[in-house]
Amino acid sequence: MQRTKVADLLRSNEIGKTFTVKGWVRTRRGNKQVNFVALNDGSGINNLQIVVDMEQFDEALVRRITTGAAISVDGELQKSQGSGQNVELLAKTIEILGDSDPDKYPLQPKKHSLEFLREIAHLRFRTNTFGAIARVRHSMIFAVHEFFNKKGFYNIHTPIITASDAEGAGEMFQVTTLDLDKLPRTEDGKIDYSKDFFGKPTNLTVSGQLEGELAALAMSEIYTFGPTFRAENSNTSRHLSEFWMIEPEMAFYELKDNMDLAEEFLRYLIQYALENCKDDLEFLSQRQQQEEKGKKEADRAMELIEKLKFVLEDDFARVTYTEAIQILENSKPNKKNQFNYPVKGFGTDLQSEHERYLVEKHFKKPVILTDYPKEIKAFYMKLNDDNNTVRAMDVLFPQIGEIIGGSQREESYEKLTSRMAEMNIPEEEMWWFLDTRRYGSVPHSGFGLGFERLMLFVTGMTNIRDVIPFPRAPKSAEF
């Protein structure tokens, strides 16, 4: 018989009909007369209750239905006598597909800490929380492509392995096939990369932006959605060594168009989650509420779904860096010396505590900060007429901070090369990038959205290692 998914069966009202379900056992309980098995196959957050009439089954078989075991059940759908579910499956035949030794299976029918589950990340898909996160993650991936497809953007695959070290977005992972025990040397003792696989030093990409610009200056509107790698030794709940980034790049967009797109994009994704991930979000919300019980009232996060809706209600605040500095300088915590890093006028690099104050205390909604001093931003950002600030924009979200970083790009060949000279970026390595400014250069803009940061916000999880299936971080590459 054809297999029916648990989620479909739970929605079904074909009482009395026979179905086959396959999945993994969450719990079994009962007595000599009747047993109840909670079965999940990943199709949704809710389990199907299998009712096992003990008179119909061999006790030895039923004993093998342990937490974690895989089973196949043929049975009749019926209205549930219990109150926890509408329908249940009265088992007619049960087949054990895969046993699971209850003495050794690490997942117990009880609450586990997220830290423990990180140590058994190969099995954590089987928990409610990580099943929900995996489904939400899928929906968000799908929504990203849907959004851009609807708007006529083309998805571009940019390279994972690159030879350019130009963006300076952080430490890079080197890619090599050289034998590290016997490195070939040139006459002056340096490593001879002409012997390496690509004939020159190569790394894993830290951003697809530069290649994205090449595509945008022909295709008009493109986006990338791929893995990026940073070998930065950063050990926080907001950073990964391997993460997924979405980078749209648009010809003929100025900074305001860029901001409008970023805001529309984020709203679209959140709206999509609310409409398509209701069950999972409700579960994640309950989970979060449980977690928050131990905290002081002032430290508690807003209820998840309420928080998501709240972001949709209001336009994001848009302020320039200069205005933000003034707000911060005149803020209570600054005057009372409560910031660890006091704000001292133009040029101060904003710290996490400052961003959090702006978003969570002052504006109480997402904030887009623009026009930063050129000194603290990348070389490719368009210089403003004041010669002092660049057309950068950072979108700041409550709790997670910077979720998007972007800018209008410098389209002038002269200004770009002079900025590169100031920042000691070798022109000869960037000849291909500079060609876009030599031939048919136009105003253009783009931004990068850290996909896992979005996932943090949408799921209400607080550690980024919990919103990607197999997190990569310093000293951590298991599974």
Next chain:
RNA sequence: UCCUUAGUAGCUCAGUUGGUUAGAGCGGCGGACUGUUAAUCCGUAGGUCGUAGGUUCGAGUCCUACCUGAGGAGCCA
């Protein structure tokens, strides 16, 4: 990388100023209960206390180093 903090049964934790056979809850296992809802009740088996040194008559409990986790900072997405 820096600061703080933690590392005791499968999991979550308690172990008083260093002192006889290291405790609990949950989970597992055995049993009871004619429909349960991480069920309930009774019983039972599991640890030498992150690793390596050291102090001491004696260390889970003090000291040093290292490893690992968590929270925060920097870097950023």
